[in-house]
Amino acid sequence: MAPALDAQEAPNGGESLTPLQVQNNNASHKSKVTIIGSGNWGSVASKLVASNTLRLTSFHDEVRMWVFEETLPSGEKLTDVINRNNENVKYLPGIKLGKNVVADPDLESAVKDADMLVFVTPHQFMEGICKKLVGKIKRDAEAISLVKGMEVKMEGPCMISSLISEQLGISCCVLMGANIANEIAVGKFSEATVGYRDNREVAEKWVQLFNTPYFNVTAVQDVEGVELCGTLKNVVAIAAGFVDGLEMGNNTKAAIMRLGLREMKAFSKLLSPSVKDSTFFESCGVADLITTCLGGRNRKVAEAFARNGGKRSFDELEAEMLQGQKLQGVSTAAEVYEVLSHRGWLELFPLFSTVHEISTGRFPPSAIVEYLGTSN
């Protein structure tokens, strides 16, 4: 237990606690936060969280950030530069993270004292990370996942929050929402949604940790719905990017986004009947879909893919355009396709399945609108 002022040791000799003493006394319950991941969104999340841990007495000031170590062209280690300059020069250049963000290249050391674990890595790394964390975290730690995507296993799709809960034996909320990280980083107003299963109090703590005057966070009791929104919207963004690349105009793009939202809702409810319609009107639903289809990287690379008539692969364009960031939409589309095909649902989801057929080169980009006239 961390050292703390006991009421009997206080200068006034054990009277009722003053606000200052309450604050000091609460030090024993201050939650330590670790961010697992340090890409573009992970860095922005660190900045948001670090501004709140300084401001709120229920959190330790220091925010530890696990960084997958890289050697920069200058020969320096990325963690050394982050800790010296308070800036992730590779994934969020020009933005100060806060002096209380400490980069740590050692995963085990980064998590060992943490009460609150924020997962924010590309989804394909999550299974390996969870395996490494087994037995290394506090037993009563709480987790939240900002990761978009799912793992497809023999027994069916597994959402990242379930993967974390199952592998680590802890409960896990999700936070999804507007993901144009660079806009949040410079304080432009945006929103996000926390999805929780049953513990409203824990959800409120996550809201406190992330909410700022320019980043408006609300909680809804629908962890599956929120997480599936955050995951599936990237598939729709690929479709929207194709429409942009084909220069088909805003009406067509809006139609594709609407049909995409409808497939998101239908797919989520088939996978998880508890998913609520109202979740799709939250920030994680329609707002994040709009943001992602207007400005996200999935849309951008898909636009380039369509402009090149599908002749340059997504891997090639991703490497060229994203400076090491990962594209989630294409791999999510592949995973969704596997689920649809395994369950015999392909014909129910023409948009989702067509995105996969196009991104793997089986259909031309123009196929994205060819089924539309027959769809209702």
Next chain:
Amino acid sequence: MAPALDAQEAPNGGESLTPLQVQNNNASHKSKVTIIGSGNWGSVASKLVASNTLRLTSFHDEVRMWVFEETLPSGEKLTDVINRNNENVKYLPGIKLGKNVVADPDLESAVKDADMLVFVTPHQFMEGICKKLVGKIKRDAEAISLVKGMEVKMEGPCMISSLISEQLGISCCVLMGANIANEIAVGKFSEATVGYRDNREVAEKWVQLFNTPYFNVTAVQDVEGVELCGTLKNVVAIAAGFVDGLEMGNNTKAAIMRLGLREMKAFSKLLSPSVKDSTFFESCGVADLITTCLGGRNRKVAEAFARNGGKRSFDELEAEMLQGQKLQGVSTAAEVYEVLSHRGWLELFPLFSTVHEISTGRFPPSAIVEYLGTSN
């Protein structure tokens, strides 16, 4: 009654009808269509309808279009030019409407034989037009309104479809949806929703009249919900335009659009409790909102308004930017504000009320985001 082959006069002497005979026989029931209005959207509607009346035997080929007569700079009458060139050179230049579209400057003559009346004028003209039509139309005519907006009267707001029904004693459906008319005009894919009250058969007939391979129309039994979507989205588009003019980025714009959709839903359900949540997932809801907030004229003029810091009025910008087209969002915002203020609902609708306060110059454009941090 129009002359038609009677079964007894048919070559086979009154046996069961062949498909050809059915077609001929139906000639007696061919519906005549008149479009009341000839602006940008009215011209596109004429083009869509005219392609279907030629193709489908249940409609008369000729589509009459009432045109508010204007003298062009060349000295010619607008109707003469439309009838000579099949083109509305003023409001939809470069697009052929179809040779079966006949422009008529005389309202009474345009409607007198019509079985199906399509209303598509700026909403502020609708009350006057309805007054002129009393007693001049067929008693069993059916109407559909493509008009966005409402009339605010002493007894409360009155939607355009109700105005038509009440003044003319006929039933009225509505058609709302993607309204970037120029994109539809060149055959880019888009969607629309027909809202009907109880007669599914009539709704299907309107769907037939408007649906094309690139304009996908579906019908839902929620005339109020569909009409309010089409009306209220223009207020949200004004807000989206302010955000664009202030260069606040896509996250903020998506947040504004989401909050706008939420106010659209809440306002509609307060006015008309039968309105369905599912209507807001239709083309008239989320898709049209997206289209209008990405590319519509309300957005465009509001962007210019914000860029000028509110120093040039909407009237001035409208005159300069829209070549005679009318801006619905600002007047709808004023009407909505009147309803909200009359019923004591202003605080429930911060986005709607702020749009009106900004457009009338009481608040600066930046006010559009100032309440957001406190809104959920």
